[in-house]
Amino acid sequence: MLELQSILVQNPACPVREIGEGLVIMAPEGTVTHSLESIGVFIWNHIDGQNSLQMVLDAIVAEYDVAADTAREDLLEFVNQMHKSGLVLTADG
Amino acid sequence: MAGTEKQQCRLVVGDLVMDLNCYPPALADVLANWFIQEASDRPADLDLDLELVAHEDIPELPNSLLANKLVGSDGSFDVAGGLITGCLDRTGARGSIRPKATLARGRLLRILEQIFYQAFHSANTLRGGDACLVHSSAVIADGAGFLFVGPSGAGKSTVAQLSTNHHVLGDEMQLLAPEGEGFTVRSTPFNGTFRNKLPGQAPLRAIFILEQADAHRLTAIGPAEAASALAAEIVPPVGLDELPTPDTLPAMVEYAARILEYTPVWRLEFLPDPGFWEILATEFNLEIGDGPGDRSDQP
Numbered sequence: 597m598l599e600l601q602s603i604l605v606q607n608p609a610c611p612v613r614e615i616g617e618g619l620v621i622m623a624p625e626g627t628v629t630h631s632l633e634s635i636g637v638f639i640w641n642h643i644d645g646q647n648s649l650q651m652v653l654d655a656i657v658a659e660y661d662v663a664a665d666t667a668r669e670d671l672l673e674f675v676n677q678m679h680k681s682g683l684v685l686t687a688d689g
Numbered sequence: 690m691a692g693t694e695k696q697q698c699r700l701v702v703g704d705l706v707m708d709l710n711c712y713p714p715a716l717a718d719v720l721a722n723w724f725i726q727e728a729s730d731r732p733a734d735l736d737l738d739l740e741l742v743a744h745e746d747i748p749e750l751p752n753s754l755l756a757n758k759l760v761g762s763d764g765s766f767d768v769a770g771g772l773i774t775g776c777l778d779r780t781g782a783r784g785s786i787r788p789k790a791t792l793a794r795g796r797l798l799r800i801l802e803q804i805f806y807q808a809f810h811s812a813n814t815l816r817g818g819d820a821c822l823v824h825s826s827a828v829i830a831d832g833a834g835f836l837f838v839g840p841s842g843a844g845k846s847t848v849a850q851l852s853t854n855h856h857v858l859g860d861e862m863q864l865l866a867p868e869g870e871g872f873t874v875r876s877t878p879f880n881g882t883f884r885n886k887l888p889g890q891a892p893l894r895a896i897f898i899l900e901q902a903d904a905h906r907l908t909a910i911g912p913a914e915a916a917s918a919l920a921a922e923i924v925p926p927v928g929l930d931e932l933p934t935p936d937t938l939p940a941m942v943e944y945a946a947r948i949l950e951y952t953p954v955w956r957l958e959f960l961p962d963p964g965f966w967e968i969l970a971t972e973f974n975l976e977i978g979d980g981p982g983d984r985s986d987q988p
Binding site: 611617 | 702870911912914915916918919920921933935937939940943946949
């Protein structure tokens with residue numbers, strides 16, 4: 597289970613295609629796609645192997661009109677889902 | 690081969706023609722009754738010997754004809770541990786498909802159909818074509834083509850059944866091909882549960898991602914979500930003698946993105962009644978009546 601001090605990196609094995617302002621990310625097993633729009637793209641772009649999830653959360657709260665508690669819950673649920681799907685990896689492997 | 694007498698069945702998918710030389714000969718009649726398709730007297734793009742293989746075992750049926758497939762450097766292929774074998778000679782544009790005989794019976798024909806998706810892609814590649822097969826239902830209304838997509842159970846067949854006032858192209862598999870400044874949607878011989886389909890084609894006007902709901906609603910969706918949903922329903926462009934590669938899924942997403950450059954995609958929530966056509970008529974300014982089907986685009 598990921599926590600706010602976790603640092604994530606985009607899985608390099610996942611092809612990504614920009615479409616409009618969204619992204620289609622193809623899971624590494626090659627049969628499933630995931631689409632991201634708006635805040636999902638924002639989070640994805642902040643997952644760079646440098647930012648902790650706390651830093652990503654701070655960026656979300658600064659950018660969007662959302663309460664920190666709600667943003668934290670949603671962020672952790674979102675990144676845990678991405679991690680489970682293999683789209684992101686923990687920076688330490 | 691056990692005997693030599695064969696009977697031909699033509700399979701016409703868009704502009705591509707595949708001749709299936711069937712053994713036993715009765716197989717050709719089975720397929721002619723199964724496939725609802727356009728006629729064609731064009732020369733074949735691919736010539737295939739289709740020979741049923743007798744067997745005593747009860748084969749295990751796969752969910753996908755791609756997941757458990759082996760190919761050889763000689764153009765040979767083996768699907769699901771011998772369920773369907775064959776080979777492709779690209780130079781000669783010919784080959785063979787040898788399915789176990791059980792696949793030619795009843796509902797199992799829908800599994801056999803899937804090898805013809807791969808045959809289509811082989812023929813498409815040989816001809817340098819740019820069409821794709823999309824798991825979908827499609828209807829022509831007031832001269833415009835509308836494509837309905839979604840996973841199994843989303844309601845593609847239901848939409849077809851609710852659209853008999855219009856020209857239903859089918860509820861299982863349609864062909865999309867670039868034409869002019871857009872795409873054309875065209876019927877294929879491949880079947881779902883809806884048998885009252887009619888061959889035809891029309892300019893593709895819109896695509897709908899289906900969702901069964903408590904009301905008829907049409908809502909816009911983001912382009913990435915649209916591309917992802919559409920790509921999931923594009924038949925992987927894998928030929929008879931090929932396997933999926935790491936480039937296969939990106940190619941499907943890329944094709945979806947191309948379609949989206951010309952065609953809007955909406956989410957269509959619907960009830961099991963034809964009322965959604967009123968919403969579509971308003972949104973797309975369609976002139977549709979209450980009478981018998983709008984059959985203006987038969988070939």
